[in-house]
Amino acid sequence: MTQYEIAVIPGDGIGTEVVEAAMAVLKHCETSRGIDLNYTFHDFSADLYRRTGRRMTEADMDEIGKADAVLFGAMGLPDVRDANGLELGAQVDMRAHYGLFSSLRPVRLHAGVHSPVKADHIDMLVIRETSEGMFAGLSDFHEPSDDEASDRMTITRRTCEKLFGVAFDQARARHTRGTPGHVTLLHKSNALRSNVLMEKVFDEVAAENPDVATAKLYIDAGSMLMVTEPERFDVVVTENIFGDIVSEIAAGLVGGLGVAPSADISRERGVFQPSHGSAPDIAGKGIANPIAMILSAAMMLQWIGEKNDDGRCLSAARDIDDAVESTLASGPLARDLGGTASTQEVVDAVIGALPR
Ligand code: ATP
Secondary structure (H helix, E strand, C coil), X not given: CCEEEEEEEEECCHHHHHHHHHHHHHHHHHHHHCCEEEEEECCCCHHHHHHHCCCCCHHXXXXXXXXXXXXXXXXXCCCCECCCCCECCCHHHHHHHHCCCEEEEEEECXXXXXXXXXXXXXXXXXXXXXXXXXXXXXXXXXXXXXXXXXXXXXXXXXXXXXXXXXXXXXXXXXXXXXXXXXXXXXXXXXXXHHHHHHHHHHHHHHHHCCCCEEEEEEHHHHHHHHHHCHHHCCEEEECHHHHHHHHHHHHHHCCCHHHCEEEEECCXXXXXXXXXXXXXXXXXXXXXXXXXXXXXXXXXXXXXXXXXXXXXXXXXXXXHHHHHHHHHHHCCCEHHHCCCECXXXXXXXXXXXXXX
């Protein structure tokens, strides 16, 4: 039996709580599906930085990157900032270090969960580009000034080709599971030069994938349609900051951040974490919704399974998705979904719904 190495970074706030929850679910799957996962723990957090000045270095990321996958809770606290005044976290650094150019953020409206919009069926995958776009200039030289500051949006053909390749592959893979199998590009090519190139490359990649239907919308109109007609979207692909924003709009349609998983991936590497942050307002109370992290763990098993052609991991991923679906349908629900359940009660319910 292949043993997979999992690097675990619990991080800050509810990150530690939801990672523990997801690991309990994974442990159950290891037994039920005969999977062998070996965990190494890496204690990096904004809190550690505040107490000791120690932060994740390139050497740490090299070490962590030896694992088959990274399971990441959440990192960052509002009052812990670096020299540029930006919140200290490791997500952006890991994306750059590992060349993780796409963040997969699936959202699905489950039975038992209330949506703030009128829609019977919401099932979409937002793919956010994560290595350039509006975050391209984060390491640029910057003269501190109280009068002027700027950021840089850069789009490259190379990254677009890879990103859109992922989008079309995902549309095809989702189609086999019953979705319409089409890709929508959200862009702003009427106002941004970088987005003219993004649209051009999208058209080229679309022409190479004639079996997959496509649509293109301006990011402003697309954001509105996501709320008014969410059923029209399947795979949605977009630039870094647009994706940051629309993935949270999409999460809001299906119950919020507590049920929104994510996977930052390249062809070789994957970091799996919930879409939410460390949520200091509810940390330590045992009430965080663990579903987003549990679904991120399922995405990790899916990714490992596909990469290694390992049917047991794929089956375990499906088991977790099904167990989450039935838990959300019948309860108990965590407080962010209008229920009263603690983190532990939700985890127990998910584990109870898994095959023995
Ligand atoms: P970041 O910028 O690091 O992504 P954020 O500032 O967007 O973080 P979050 O930490 O994601 O903030 O929290 C936003 C709100 O959503 C908070 O009120 C938080 O309590 C709530 N929230 C986030 N995740 C969960 C969860 N798993 N369960 C319940 N509530 C959550």
